[in-house]
Amino acid sequence: xxxxxxxxxxxxxxxxxxxxSIHVRALASCFAELxxxxxxxSPRLEPGSGRLPxxxxxxxxxxxxxVECATHEDVQEQVARQSQAVIELARRxxxxxxxxxxxxxxxxxxxxxxxxxxPLALEVNAPLREEERRFxxxxxxxxxxxxxxxxxxxxxxxFAVSSTLAAWLSSLGVEPERVEVMENAPPARTFAPKPALxxxxxxxxxxAGGLKPWHGIETLALGxxxxxxxxxxMRLEIVGRGPAEVILDQAGLPLERVTRRGHLPHDxxxxxxxAWDVGLAPYxxxxxxxxxxxxxxxxxxxxxxxxxxxxxxxxxxxxxxxxGVVVRPGDADALAAALLALDRxxxxxxxxxxxxxxxxxxxPSWRHNAAHVLETLAHLRATVSAGVLDREA
Numbered sequence: 001x002x003x004x005x006x007x008x009x010x011x012x013x014x015x016x017x018x019x020x021s022i023h024v025r026a027l028a029s030c031f032a033e034l035x036x037x038x039x040x041x042s043p044r045l046e047p048g049s050g051r052l053p054x055x056x057x058x059x060x061x062x063x064x065x066x067v068e069c070a071t072h073e074d075v076q077e078q079v080a081r082q083s084q085a086v087i088e089l090a091r092r093x094x095x096x097x098x099x100x101x102x103x104x105x106x107x108x109x110x111x112x113x114x115x116x117x118x119p120l121a122l123e124v125n126a127p128l129r130e131e132e133r134r135f136x137x138x139x140x141x142x143x144x145x146x147x148x149x150x151x152x153x154x155x156x157x158x159f160a161v162s163s164t165l166a167a168w169l170s171s172l173g174v175e176p177e178r179v180e181v182m183e184n185a186p187p188a189r190t191f192a193p194k195p196a197l198x199x200x201x202x203x204x205x206x207x208a209g210g211l212k213p214w215h216g217i218e219t220l221a222l223g224x225x226x227x228x229x230x231x232x233x234m235r236l237e238i239v240g241r242g243p244a245e246v247i248l249d250q251a252g253l254p255l256e257r258v259t260r261r262g263h264l265p266h267d268x269x270x271x272x273x274x275a276w277d278v279g280l281a282p283y284x285x286x287x288x289x290x291x292x293x294x295x296x297x298x299x300x301x302x303x304x305x306x307x308x309x310x311x312x313x314x315x316x317x318x319x320x321x322x323x324g325v326v327v328r329p330g331d332a333d334a335l336a337a338a339l340l341a342l343d344r345x346x347x348x349x350x351x352x353x354x355x356x357x358x359x360x361x362x363x364p365s366w367r368h369n370a371a372h373v374l375e376t377l378a379h380l381r382a383t384v385s386a387g388v389l390d391r392e393a
Contacts, residue, residue, distance in 0.1 A: 001374065001381075003031060004095040004112075006086060007042040009103035010063040014040065015048030019209065019294045020125065022266050023184065024101065025050050030370030031099075032056050039093050041086060049265035057093075061085045064105050066139040075105060075143040083111040090116055097121075097377040100151070104128040105140070107147040110154030119380030121373060122155035123182075126290060127168050135214065148172075156380040159373070161292040162313055168290065182373075184292050185366040186301035189267075191274050194303045194353055197346040203234040205339060206276035206304070208269055208295045211242030216282035216309065216330070218244075221251040223282065223335030228257060230336065232343045237261065237276060239269050270298065277349060278342060279304040283311050284330040300324070300360035305352040307338050323355040 005028055012020045024040075031038045032053040040056055043063035052058075062085055064078045086108040090098065095118060100109030102124045113120035129148060132138040152158065152174050159182040160166040166179050197203065205224065211217055224236050237259045238248070248260065261272060273279065279299030283289065289312030296317060299306045306324035308314040318324030325342070327334040342349045364372075 001378065002037045002094055002096045003039070003374075003377070004086075004090050004093065004098045004109075005031065005038060005040045006098060006100040006109045006112075007040065007044075007103070008061070008064065008082060008106035008108055009101065010043045010065055012042070012101075013044040013046060013048055014042045014058070015046070015050040015052070016044075017049060017263065017266050017269075020101075021048075021050060022294060023125070025052055026185070026188075026366040027099075027370050027373070028056055029053055030367045031374065033367070034370060034374065036374065039089065039095065041089055043082075059089050059093075061089070061108070064103075066105050066143060067137065069140060072140050072143055075140045079105060079107065079143070079147060082106070083108040086112045087115050090118065097381055099123070099373060099377065100155075101125065102128065102151060104132055105144045105147045107150040107154075110151045113154055117384060119377050119384050120155050121157045121159065121377055121380065122151060124158055124160045124165055124169065125292075127165065127288075130288075156383070157376050162290055164288065164290040164312055168288070182369055183363060184294050184297055185369055186297045186360040186363055187270060188366065189270050189301075191270075191302040191357075194277075194350055197277065197350060199346070201233075203232075203278060203343055203346070203349070204237055204276045205234050205278040205280060206237045206239070206273055206299075207280045207282075208239040208273055208298070209293070211238070211240050211244040211248070213244050213247075214284065214286065215242075215244065216284050217247045219282045219284060219330055219332050219335060220280055221247055221253065222332035223339065225251065225253055226332060226336035227339040227343075228254065230340050232336075232340050234278075234339065234343055235259065237272070239264050239272050270302070273298065273304065274302050276302070276304050277353070278339070279306045280335075281306060281308040281314060282327070282329075282335055283309040283314070286311050286329070297360055297363065300356035303353045303357040305342060305349050306356055307335065307342075317359075318356065319359055322352075323359040324352055 041059045062082045069075045090112045098109045098120045158179045235257045239261045309329035315326045325338045
């Protein structure tokens with residue numbers, strides 16, 4: 001199949017190291033490895049540490065940036081320009097199907113699919129309009145709503161990364177039979193088995209990802225500090241950067257107990273967390289929590305004991321405490337108590353990590369997800385072709 005993978009979000013550098021970038025490359029690589037001709041279109045193709053198979057063709061398209069637009073008409077002009085570029089690209093590449101990652105005010109995939117009679121599958125990773133309103137500034141909401149409705153209506157199948165997102169789509173009127181949950185997969189890397197922990201060595205507690213307030217960085221810092229005050233034999237290692245770094249700067253944690261690695265390429269980040277014992281995902285109270293964090297699946301695949309907040313589907317992911325520890329969201333004392341308990345029972349810590357690894361390996365792989373998408377698109381393509389024949393008859 002000749003497939004167009006459309007990632008229209010100007011905030012996702014395809015060759016970068018954001019979780020979204022890693023997700024795009026993981027699926028794109030599998031599409032290509034499964035023998036399909038792939039063109040990946042994005043407004044963000046600048047060089048980065050990420051890599052794609054040599055046979056993946058990259059095509060730069062115009063960006064849609066509502067926050068830079070003065071009027072609704074300016075947004076519509078950018079949408080039209082991106083859509084026309086995608087239509088021309090799909091026609092030139094003789095594309096047979098489109099897979100699009102949902103982007104704020106993006107409907108180029110929908111317009112190309114409609115114009116050329118192509119099947120479209122849409123991947124939804126977040127309620128972007130709500131996210132923009134809550135965490136940033138939602139500009140030109142009417143344009144975002146219109147594009148969202150157009151994209152959702154045109155997609156023959158919508159893949160959501162969590163059941164919370166599937167429910168959100170349903171609340172917007174998307175028919176449940178067009179929506180399917182497709183969870184994030186563990187990394188393809190094989191991690192080394194964990195050795196037993198000696199009673200006198202420090203446990204390594206880690207956090208990987210963007211340092212953002214809604215990732216629970218304040219709870220992380222305070223919980224770790226209180227665990228140390230109660231005698232925990234551990235140190236903290238952090239991989240990632242972001243605006244919440246100032247919280248760590250002001251926390252006053254002992255320098256000898258904290259290592260801040262900053263931003264690392266994904267392969268190096270995975271190598272770093274392989275040396276950890278505990279992986280933290282201390283999200284705060286969050287109404288309508290929809291995240292399906294890549295870092296949590298990576299922690300589990302590496303055999304770490306995950307410690308997660310009881311929000312969204314995180315407790316379900318760690319099998320409600322069988323493959324990790326679940327704590328109250330935003331509760332630094334609960335986090336400290338969980339860390340101290342793991343320090344005092346290191347056999348349990350390792351057992352939880354091993355069960356976490358087993359749970360991660362039971363999840364569908366990126367290759368499995370890619371194959372399922374391709375099967376779905378092949379079915380949609382046959383349905384579109386049958387519809388064309390019916391109309392011609």
